[in-house]
Amino acid sequence: xxxxxxxxxxxxxxxxxxxxxxxxxxxxxxxxxxxxxxxxxxxxxxxxxxxxxxxxxxxxxxxxxxxxxxxxxxxxxxxxxxxxxxxxxxxxxxxxxxxxxxxxxxxxxxxx
Amino acid sequence: xxxxxxxxxxxxxxxxxxxxxxxxxxxxxxxxxxxxxxxxxxxxxxxxxxxxxxxxxxxxxxxxxxxxxxxxxxxxxxxxxxxxxxxxxxxxxxxxxxxxxxxxxxxxxxxxxxxxxx
Numbered sequence: 001x002x003x004x005x006x007x008x009x010x011x012x013x014x015x016x017x018x019x020x021x022x023x024x025x026x027x028x029x030x031x032x033x034x035x036x037x038x039x040x041x042x043x044x045x046x047x048x049x050x051x052x053x054x055x056x057x058x059x060x061x062x063x064x065x066x067x068x069x070x071x072x073x074x075x076x077x078x079x080x081x082x083x084x085x086x087x088x089x090x091x092x093x094x095x096x097x098x099x100x101x102x103x104x105x106x107x108x109x110x111x112x
Numbered sequence: 113x114x115x116x117x118x119x120x121x122x123x124x125x126x127x128x129x130x131x132x133x134x135x136x137x138x139x140x141x142x143x144x145x146x147x148x149x150x151x152x153x154x155x156x157x158x159x160x161x162x163x164x165x166x167x168x169x170x171x172x173x174x175x176x177x178x179x180x181x182x183x184x185x186x187x188x189x190x191x192x193x194x195x196x197x198x199x200x201x202x203x204x205x206x207x208x209x210x211x212x213x214x215x216x217x218x219x220x221x222x223x224x225x226x227x228x229x230x
Contacts (some may be wrong), residue, residue: 023166023171031216040220042116050216088155098143098162098209098217100132104154 004032004089004103012109019076021073021106022098023089025037032065032109033100043088050086079110116222118204121135124228130192133225135204136185142210145219146179146189147203161187162210173228194229 004006007022024033031050035043047073049056049065062075076083086107090100117136125131137144145160161168161181169179181187187205191198205221208214 033218042205042223043219044221045218048216048218092217098207099145099157099160099168100217100219101157102147102155 006103006106012082021074023072029091035088040108081112118222128193133189135187137206141206141208143207145205150200
């Protein structure tokens, strides 16, 4: 069964606005990662948050993690057209340390 | 480092033909993953290797699919015979977890192989 589920499936915003994407998961994790995929490309790692962390920042990215609710959010501030991509959360498996499971992704469109 | 290298980038073949996809992981990485991505099913893990040994192949859809990793710098995913429903983008990814100076399981993806089976 799928570990991570992103919400919403698709999001369209104007350039300069903030974009928030959510991820819910089902079982205990060691860490949660967010990846970006530009059209026609492979996934690129954005940020990782460990299970003992609640918030993490990287540039215009802010990730939160609520292990009690088994959920995470990715906030992109001051969005740009170049942020248009699909965003995936990935959680590690409770059974193996190197395997991660990707959610279905959120498709973000930033309109110039 | 050149990153994860996949070949070919595009493959068009006819139903029934054998297809071989190739992957060169990042040097020093000890885990290698094969994924398949389609609009309908999203990103699916097919199989992954650790230190050249297959660890989990539960995602391999059928016996028509097979994967090998003869050494630390090369892996293949073979489909024989291919079918139209195998059309997808196949990604290879590698990670370094367990290696010195590698503290978490970030995966590095190749550019993918777009497979079309007619």
